[in-house]
Structures are given as structure tokens and as C-alpha cells.
Amino acid sequence: MSRENRKKQRRRKKVIMRRRILLLIFLLVLIPLIYKGTSLLVRGSKSLYSSISDRREDKESEKKPGKETIPIKDKDKEQAEDKEKEKPAEAEKANAKILSVGDVMFHMPQVKSAYIGDGNYDFADSFKYVKNHIEAADVSIANFESVTAGNDKRFSGFPQFNSPKETLLGLKESGFDIVSTANNHSLDQGKEGILKTLEYAKSYGLKTIGTYKEKQTEYLIEEKNGIKLGFLAYTYGVNGLEFYLSPEELSTMVNIIDETKIKRDIEALKKQADIVVVSVHWGTEYQRETGQQQIDLGHKMVDWGANVILGSHPHVLQKSEIIKKDGMDNFIIYSMGNFFSNQRQETMGNSFTEDGVMVEIDIEKDIANDKTWVKSVNFLPTWIDKYNEDGRDIYRILSTRDVLEGKLDIQLSDKIKARIEKSQRDSLEILNYQ
Numbered sequence: 001m002s003r004e005n006r007k008k009q010r011r012r013k014k015v016i017m018r019r020r021i022l023l024l025i026f027l028l029v030l031i032p033l034i035y036k037g038t039s040l041l042v043r044g045s046k047s048l049y050s051s052i053s054d055r056r057e058d059k060e061s062e063k064k065p066g067k068e069t070i071p072i073k074d075k076d077k078e079q080a081e082d083k084e085k086e087k088p089a090e091a092e093k094a095n096a097k098i099l100s101v102g103d104v105m106f107h108m109p110q111v112k113s114a115y116i117g118d119g120n121y122d123f124a125d126s127f128k129y130v131k132n133h134i135e136a137a138d139v140s141i142a143n144f145e146s147v148t149a150g151n152d153k154r155f156s157g158f159p160q161f162n163s164p165k166e167t168l169l170g171l172k173e174s175g176f177d178i179v180s181t182a183n184n185h186s187l188d189q190g191k192e193g194i195l196k197t198l199e200y201a202k203s204y205g206l207k208t209i210g211t212y213k214e215k216q217t218e219y220l221i222e223e224k225n226g227i228k229l230g231f232l233a234y235t236y237g238v239n240g241l242e243f244y245l246s247p248e249e250l251s252t253m254v255n256i257i258d259e260t261k262i263k264r265d266i267e268a269l270k271k272q273a274d275i276v277v278v279s280v281h282w283g284t285e286y287q288r289e290t291g292q293q294q295i296d297l298g299h300k301m302v303d304w305g306a307n308v309i310l311g312s313h314p315h316v317l318q319k320s321e322i323i324k325k326d327g328m329d330n331f332i333i334y335s336m337g338n339f340f341s342n343q344r345q346e347t348m349g350n351s352f353t354e355d356g357v358m359v360e361i362d363i364e365k366d367i368a369n370d371k372t373w374v375k376s377v378n379f380l381p382t383w384i385d386k387y388n389e390d391g392r393d394i395y396r397i398l399s400t401r402d403v404l405e406g407k408l409d410i411q412l413s414d415k416i417k418a419r420i421e422k423s424q425r426d427s428l429e430i431l432n433y434q
């Protein structure tokens with residue numbers, strides 16, 4: 001090989017070496033760069049997704065204080081998140097809705113109107129336009145201002161009621177869960193009247209409070225959505241008919257208002273339930289102004305631990321009140337008026353006896369902190385309509401709002417509509433509606 005050729009070969013080798021080094025550099029530097037570039041693109045798209053979900057989480061975190069937002073999701077964090085989803089969030093809340101109405105009375109014209117022949121009665125038509133509201137609540141409660149001593153006994157209206165057992169069935173079928181049986185008519189048909197009323201109510205699946213077959217050993221507690229709602233009921237008296245029972249029977253069978261007893265009951269029930277609801281039959285009939293005795297007792301009951309006080313007996317509406325205690329709202333309505341009766345302008349010369357209210361009370365519980373309170377109250381005023389069709393009186397309870405908002409498929413004259421408008425105005429005014 002000539003000297004010239006050897007030189008050429010060395011140069012070629014150098015070029016090859018240089019190319020190899022360049023290739024190596026390329027491999028060592030550029031490939032990781034390309035890889036990194038690709039992964040940046042992937043992560044770029046992922047972080048875009050994250051930021052959307054972060055925004056969603058931001059909204060969530062506004063509702064749930066203490067919950068941190070996670071900027072970029074990776075597997076560990078996702079697992080941690082999944083675990084967090086399994087355990088209840090710190091501020092998890094539960095809600096339960098109570099609906100309450102006032103006096104449910106069955107005067108003889110209403111009983112006659114519900115007669116369907118063969119000794120049978122059906123009250124469904126009277127409740128059908130408000131049934132949707134009653135059924136929508138978790139617990140619906142009414143004051144049953146009568147007794148059902150049996151359909152074999154003569155039916156009667158005021159002053160000593162005896163109503164067909166189908167009155168209780170009608171209440172159950174229209175959505176009521178509980179009836180208070182403690183009122184001035186509890187003893188209208190003596191001991192038998194109390195016992196039969198409890199028996200029929202039970203047979204229809206309707207729970208009762210305020211009168212008892214024997215000494216009360218436990219309180220009525222309804223658990224709805226994890227919230228324990230406790231119920232009590234008392235009456236100022238029994239129209240002088242106490243003599244139907246021995247003093248011992250009277251003390252165990254009818255809850256007569258006695259501050260020592262009420263305080264003891266509220267305090268004992270408060271240990272078992274989240275919320276204590278007290279139905280009270282009190283006040284002066286046809287008096288729209290709340291009496292000082294009602295206000296005093298109402299405030300005392302809240303002080304003893306009651307959260308909701310449901311007043312009845314005056315047959316007209318009385319005001320309502322929110323009382324703050326330990327930073328929580330408690331609610332009193334002094335009289336819910338007549339939900340169903342034959343008392344009206346034509347029979348009493350008093351249009352206020354046609355007005356009632358379905359009170360919707362939203363109860364909220366902070367599960368983690370085991371605290372429960374009255375979250376909000378909504379009034380749905382009612383008006384009792386009565387008209388004659390083919391010689392027969394028809395009674396129906398109407399929600400004034402549903403009528404005035406055109407939600408009901410019924411025909412009403414302008415005169416009746418004007419009465420309903422006036423009724424709603426009067427009712428909302430007295431209930432302190434905002």
C-alpha cells in the first residue's frame with residue numbers, strides 16, 4: 001500500500017469515527033429530548049383535564065370546607081381520593097320534611113256528605129287536592145279533633161263527637177302518618193272512645209300521640225333519612241268529661257298540660273331523638289291573637305329542648321315564631337287553624353274558620369357533628385270549599401296557592417276565587433309570612 005493510500009484510509013476511518021460519535025451523541029441527547037417532548041405533550045393534555053376537574057373540585061370544596069383540591073392526578077392520589085369518597089365527608093348533611101296541619105273535625109254535614117251507601121263512608125274526595133303535599137313529606141301530622149267509638153254507635157258532631165272509623169282511614173290514605181288524639185274532644189265517648197280510636201288508627205297504620213291505652217312506656221320516634229324525630233302531644237283539658245275516667249286512668253290515658261310532666265318528657269325524649277316536636281291543644285277558640293299563656297308555655301318548651309311546637313284548638317290561625325337557642329332556630333306556630341270542618345262564614349259568621357295551613361318544616365342534620373336544627377319553614381295556606389251538587393254537599397280542602405297559580409284542574413266562580421284570594425292574604429299576614 002502506498003503512503004498516499006494509507007493516508008486516505010486513516011482519513012476515512014476518522015470520518016467513520018466522527019459519524020459514529022455524532023450518532024452516539026444523537027442517540028444520547030436527542031432521543032431523551034424527543035421522549036421528554038412527547039411526555040410533556042401527554043402531561044400537557046392531562047393537566048388540561050386536571051384543571052377542569054380541579055375547577056369542579058374547587059366548587060365542591062366551596063361546599064365542603066377542609067377538602068383540598070388535587071392539582072394533578074396520579075395513581076396514588078386517585079387511590080387516596082377514592083378512599084376519601086368512601087368515608088362520609090366532614091359536612092355531610094341529612095334532611096327530613098315534616099308537614100303539619102291543624103284541627104281536623106268531622107261535623108255531621110261532612111259525615112253525611114261522605115256516605116256512599118250500605119253503611120259505608122269515604123272521605124277521600126275531601127283530601128284529594130292536597131294529598132300530593134301531604135304525601136310528599138317524610139312525616140305528616142294532624143290533630144284528630146274527634147273520636148271513633150265504633151260505627152255501631154250513633155254518629156254525632158259537636159258537642160260530643162263520634163265519627164265513622166273511615167275518617168281515620170281517610171286521613172291515612174291521604175298521606176298522614178301521625179294523628180294527635182289529645183284534645184278537648186278526647187273523652188267525648190268516654191274510655192271506649194279513646195280505646196277504639198287507638199285501635200282503629202293502629203289497624204290503618206296511623207300512629208297516635210297524646211292518648212294511651214295504658215301507662216306510656218316509650219315515646220313515638222320516627223327515623224327518617226337518619227334523623228330521629230320525636231313526637232309528643234298535650235291538651236289543656238277535656239271539656240269537663242274527666243269523670244269518665246278514674247284519676248289514675250286520666251293520668252295515664254290523656255296527656256293533660258302539666259309543666260312538670262312536659263318538661264320531663266321533653267328532656268327524656270331529647271336524649272333519644274334529634275328533634276322534639278310537641279303538638280299542643282291550647283288557646284282561646286276563634287281568637288286570632290295569641291294568648292300570653294300560650295307564648296309563655298311555648299317559650300318554656302323551647303327552653304326545655306323542644307324544637308318544633310305545633311299549636312291547635314282556636315279554629316283560626318295564629319302567628320308563628322322562630323326562636324333562636326344556642327345559635328339554632330326553633331319554630332312555634334301557635335294555631336294552625338281548621339284543616340277540615342264545617343265551620344265557615346255561612347255557619348259561624350266567621351270567614352277565618354275556613355282558613356288553615358299546611359306547615360312544611362325542613363329539618364337538617366349535620367351527621368359528623370351530630371347536630372340537628374330547623375332549617376326552613378314553608379306555609380301552604382288552605383281553604384275549605386263547600387258547594388252543593390245534585391242536592392249533596394261537597395267538601396274539599398284546597399291549597400290557596402295551587403288554586404291561584406292555576407295548578408288545579410277545577411272550575412271555580414269568580415266569587416269563590418275572590419274568597420280564596422282573601423283567605424290567602426289573611427293567612428299569610430297572620431303567619432308572619434315574609
Ligand SMILES: [Zn+2]
Binds near residue numbers: 145183185281
Ligand atoms: Zn279543640
